[in-house]
Every structure is written in C-alpha cells, then in structure tokens.
Amino acid sequence: MATREIQPLKPHLNDPLFHPFWEGAQAQKLMLRQCNNCKAYQWPPRPMCANCSGCSFSWVEGDGEGRVYTYVVAHRAFHPSFEDRVPYILVVVDVAPGVRILGNLLGTPPEKVKIGMPVSVEFVKQLGGSTLVCWRPKSE
Amino acid sequence: MRPSQIKDQAVIIGIGETRYVRGTGRSELLQILEASIAACRDAGIRPSEIDGVIAPGLPILRVEDYAAGLNIRNLSFSGRVEMGGASATAALGHAARAVATGQAKYVLVATGWNGYSSMRLGQCGDELLDLITTIFPNPSLRRNLEHPYGLLVPMQYYSLHANRWIYEYSLEKEAVQAMATLAITERKHAQNNENALMKGRTLTEEDYYASPMISEPLRLLDCCLETDGAAAVIVTDAETAKSSKHRPVYIVAAEEGHPASPDDIISRPDILEMGITRAAPRAFEAAGLGPEDIDFAEIYDCFTFIVLRQLEEMGFCKRGEAPIFVHERGIGLDGDLPVNTHGGLLSQAHVLGMNHIVEAVLQLRGEAGTNQVSGARIGLVTGYGDLGDGSIAILRN
Numbered sequence: 001m002a003t004r005e006i007q008p009l010k011p012h013l014n015d016p017l018f019h020p021f022w023e024g025a026q027a028q029k030l031m032l033r034q035c036n037n038c039k040a041y042q043w044p045p046r047p048m049c050a051n052c053s054g055c056s057f058s059w060v061e062g063d064g065e066g067r068v069y070t071y072v073v074a075h076r077a078f079h080p081s082f083e084d085r086v087p088y089i090l091v092v093v094d095v096a097p098g099v100r101i102l103g104n105l106l107g108t109p110p111e112k113v114k115i116g117m118p119v120s121v122e123f124v125k126q127l128g129g130s131t132l133v134c135w136r137p138k139s140e
Numbered sequence: 141m142r143p144s145q146i147k148d149q150a151v152i153i154g155i156g157e158t159r160y161v162r163g164t165g166r167s168e169l170l171q172i173l174e175a176s177i178a179a180c181r182d183a184g185i186r187p188s189e190i191d192g193v194i195a196p197g198l199p200i201l202r203v204e205d206y207a208a209g210l211n212i213r214n215l216s217f218s219g220r221v222e223m224g225g226a227s228a229t230a231a232l233g234h235a236a237r238a239v240a241t242g243q244a245k246y247v248l249v250a251t252g253w254n255g256y257s258s259m260r261l262g263q264c265g266d267e268l269l270d271l272i273t274t275i276f277p278n279p280s281l282r283r284n285l286e287h288p289y290g291l292l293v294p295m296q297y298y299s300l301h302a303n304r305w306i307y308e309y310s311l312e313k314e315a316v317q318a319m320a321t322l323a324i325t326e327r328k329h330a331q332n333n334e335n336a337l338m339k340g341r342t343l344t345e346e347d348y349y350a351s352p353m354i355s356e357p358l359r360l361l362d363c364c365l366e367t368d369g370a371a372a373v374i375v376t377d378a379e380t381a382k383s384s385k386h387r388p389v390y391i392v393a394a395e396e397g398h399p400a401s402p403d404d405i406i407s408r409p410d411i412l413e414m415g416i417t418r419a420a421p422r423a424f425e426a427a428g429l430g431p432e433d434i435d436f437a438e439i440y441d442c443f444t445f446i447v448l449r450q451l452e453e454m455g456f457c458k459r460g461e462a463p464i465f466v467h468e469r470g471i472g473l474d475g476d477l478p479v480n481t482h483g484g485l486l487s488q489a490h491v492l493g494m495n496h497i498v499e500a501v502l503q504l505r506g507e508a509g510t511n512q513v514s515g516a517r518i519g520l521v522t523g524y525g526d527l528g529d530g531s532i533a534i535l536r537n
C-alpha cells in the first residue's frame with residue numbers, strides 16, 4: 001500500500017486580504033496592515049479600518065518581537081496533519097498596538113509556556129511550500 | 141442603551157423535546173418537527189395556529205423548512221438567529237418582542253442537531269474542517285490565521301480565554317477544582333433525569349482527574365456531550381396565555397450581547413469580556429431584579445469553565461471569584477444557586493441550549509420532578525457561543 005503524505009492545512013495565499021502577509025512570511029518578514037488615513041494598525045485584515053472607516057491600506061514590516069497574551073496547549077489533534085505534533089503550543093502574541101497574532105511556540109516544553117513571556121518571530125516552512133509565522137522564546 | 145421593555149408581556153406556554161440519543165437515523169429536521177409538535181400539544185394548540193417561527197442555532201435549516209414541515213400557512217413573523225450556542229435564548233427575546241407587539245400570536249422557537257450522528261465536533265479530519273467553517277463566522281480569517289497553526293475547534297479558542305482568566309486571577313488550582321465540582325454536580329443532576337444521556341453513569345472526582353487532557357486546561361470531562369435531538373418552545377402573549385392549562389411562565393427580560401471583534405476572539409482587547417457582559421446588566425435592569433433574586437440558573441455549559449465565567453460576568457460574584465462562589469455558596473440542588481438542574485450540555489444532552497429553556501419552564505411550573513428547586517419563583521437561562529456571543533433570559537412564574 002502506497003503511503004500518501006498528509007497535507008498540512010495551508011493558508012489561502014490567493015485571498016487578497018491576506019496575500020501580502022503570506023508573501024512577507026515567504027521573504028522572512030512579519031508584515032502588518034496599516035490604515036493610510038489614520039495610520040492605525042488594522043488587524044486582522046478587514047475591508048474597512050475599524051478606527052476611521054478608511055479603506056486604503058499599506059503593509060509595513062513589524063519588528064517581530066512581542067509578548068504572549070495567552071496560549072493553549074493542544075493535546076489532541078483535530079486534523080491528521082497535527083497527529084504527530086501533539087502536544088503542540090499555540091500562543092497569541094501582542095506584536096504592536098492593536099495587533100495580536102497567533103502562531104505555534106517553538107523550542108519550549110508545554111510546562112514552560114507563560115503568559116507575558118517575550119518571544120521573537122520565526123518563519124517556518126510548511127510541507128507544500130508555504131511559510132508560517134511562528135514564535136520562539138526571546139533569547140537573553 | 142435602554143433595555144427592551146417586554147416585561148411580563150410574553151409567556152412560554154408549550155415545551156417539547158425528543159428523546160436525546162447518541163446515534164440516530166433521523167434527520168435534524170424530523171427531530172425538530174417532532175419536538176415542535178410536542179410543544180404544540182403541550183401548549184394545547186394546533187401546529188397550523190403557529191404564526192411566528194424562529195430558527196436558532198446552526199445555519200443548517202431555514203424557517204421555510206419548519207413552516208413547510210409543520211404546514212404553517214399564515215406565517216407573519218420569522219427569523220434566524222446565528223449566535224451559535226447563544227441563539228436559543230436570544231431567540232426567546234425575539235419571540236417575546238413579537239408577541240408583545242402583536243406581530244404574532246404563537247411563536248415557535250425550535251432547534252436541534254445530530255451532534256453525534258453527523259456533526260461531530262470531536263472528530264479528526266477534513267469533515268470536521270467543513271463543519272467548523274460552516275458554524276463559525278469569517279471562514280477566510282479562520283483558514284488564514286488560525287487553521288494552519290492548529291487552532292480548529294471551539295474548545296481550543298475558549299481555552300485561550302480560560303488560560304488568560306486563570307493567569308489574571310491566579311486561579312491555577314481553584315479554577316480546576318471548581319470545574320471539577322461543576323462537572324460532578326451536573327452529572328449528579330442527570331441521575332434524576334429520565335431524558336439525560338448520563339443517567340446511570342455517575343462521576344467522581346477521581347474520574348474527572350483521570351479523564352484525558354484535550355486542550356489545556358480542559359479535559360474530556362470538561363466538554364459537553366455529542367448527542368442527537370431537538371427541543372422546542374411556544375411563546376404567546378400574556379392575555380392569550382390565560383386560557384392555558386399550565387401555570388404561566390413569564391419572560392421578564394431577554395437580552396443578547398456581542399463582544400468586541402465578535403468574529404475574532406484573539407483580537408478582543410479584553411478576552412474576558414463576553415456578550416453576556418453587556419447583556420446581563422440590561423436584562424437585570426429591565427427586570428428590576430438582581431442576581432440575588434434568582435432561585436436557579438440554567439447556564440450554557442459547552443465547557444465547564446465558561447459557566448464559571450458567566451457567573452462572574454452576570455454579577456453573581458466578581459471576576460476571579462466564581463471558584464469561591466461555587467465552593468462557598470453552592471450550585472447543587474441544596475446550594476444557594478442550583479445550576480443546570482437537568483444535567484446541562486455536560487450530562488443531559490447538547491441541544492444548543494434549548495434544553496436549558498425547557499428545564500427552566502419545568503422548574504417554574506413545579507414539574508421538575510426529583511430535581512425540583514423548592515419554591516422556585518424566578519429562574520435564569522443563558523446562552524453562549526459563536527466565539528463569545530451571549531444571551532440571557534429571566535423567567536418567573
């Protein structure tokens with residue numbers, strides 16, 4: 001029996017609202033969306049700025065540093081592509097005013113993840129070619 | 141915002157439930173129609189007399205399906221509520237306003253699903269992905285910023301909330317103890333309920349702590365059941381209800397609330413804020429009542445911890461104090477606030493919270509059997525879902 005590799009859940013790269021984010025990740029850049037009118041960060045990407053109702057945006061590079069706002073340790077896989085990864089850690093990271101981004105926390109055992117811990121971005125290539133935005137505890 | 145004034149103008153005159161099971165060959169619609177017919181029979185009306193229909197819950201069925209199935213010919217009010225688990229109780233508010241304004245005389249609120257036989261949230265695979273992109277808002281956000289990392293099912297989203305709560309109030313031990321107490325208490329209540337899936341299966345503290353961790357801090361026994369079934373209620377105006385054979389159960393207030401960034405729990409400035417944070421003060425104000433007046437509460441319990449959080453956001457205690465409330469005041473039948481007297485979604489069945497409304501009506505009619513809260517006059521029902529939406533209804537007899 002031929003074994004077929006389980007495909008990971010890929011981001012939808014052709015979704016115009018998110019395309020520049022994923023293109024940035026491919027180039028090892030954390031790209032954030034900013035309103036051209038009021039200059040507030042606009043996150044998650046939506047058609048209209050929540051702050052001023054503007055609908056013209058630019059993508060700017062963030063510094064890739066943040067702090068963990070909250071997290072979850074997943075002990076059960078709800079998709080086959082996560083079966084060999086449990087337990088895995090999801091962190092929600094405050095990266096800029098009004099911008100919280102989810103990603104996997106790397107290089108940390110589940111019992112070591114703490115709310116408030118500083119983390120740095122790390123770009124991880126998925127099977128299939130997409131690059132995900134992940135996080136690693138900030139080195140001292 | 142001024143709370144809506146429906147006080148005592150609407151009455152729940154009929155309730156109906158199917159048998160709750162794990163495994164059925166019957167469609168969601170058939171079960172919903174059966175529960176609706178049972179509610180009509182209980183109300184003493186013919187299905188053709190229904191002139192208002194609200195379909196709360198999952199976006200799988202339309203009002204037309206109900207109307208056609210029940211042969212309703214004179215529908216003058218209809219609506220669909222898409223607030224996940226908060227839908228049923230929110231729909232009760234819509235029904236009350238419709239009968240209070242005379243837009244309809246008999247409003248049916250009915251829902252159900254095959255949460256075991258076809259829409260299992262505990263499964264693993266592509267079918268689950270289809271299901272969660274159907275039931276959650278903003279699928280493009282889900283597919284882009286959440287699914288690739290493995291944030292998939294409701295309990296994982298809500299664990300983000302639970303962990304922040306535990307952190308902010310240093311509840312590492314207390315939260316888990318209260319979650320265990322809640323699971324055990326609801327299981328106890330289910331032992332006296334003939335239509336509870338977990339009747340006959342008791343639960344000890346040892347069992348709770350031995351159950352597998354699924355999504356920290358939630359164990360398997362912190363999760364609602366996967367079941368098949370449906371439930372329904374009929375709402376009418378207070379005048380029409382006078383000829384009912386039942387003790388009338390008045391809707392004193394019913395409110396809904398939506399948190400900031402309602403489709404995105406992660407970006408919510410304060411993840412502890414929920415729809416019910418906004419809805420509860422309005423409901424209590426409209427009712428002219430406070431938490432101290434409530435005799436029992438049927439609180440939406442998709443997961444144990446969210447019951448504790450709702451108690452806090454409704455003002456039964458301060459934030460971070462629900463574990464103390466549970467421990468010192470008591471949530472069992474002999475406690476200050478009996479909670480989920482039917483066994484809830486955790487131990488009776490997951491009927492999207494419609495079963496909570498049915499139980500509240502039974503309590504206020506004095507027909508709740510062994511689990512009757514003695515002297516129950518004022519009860520509360522809540523709904524929670526769809527990444528944080530909330531609803532609350534205050535009922536009295």
Ligand SMILES: [Zn+2]
Nearest residue numbers: 035038049052
């Ligand atoms: Zn703006």
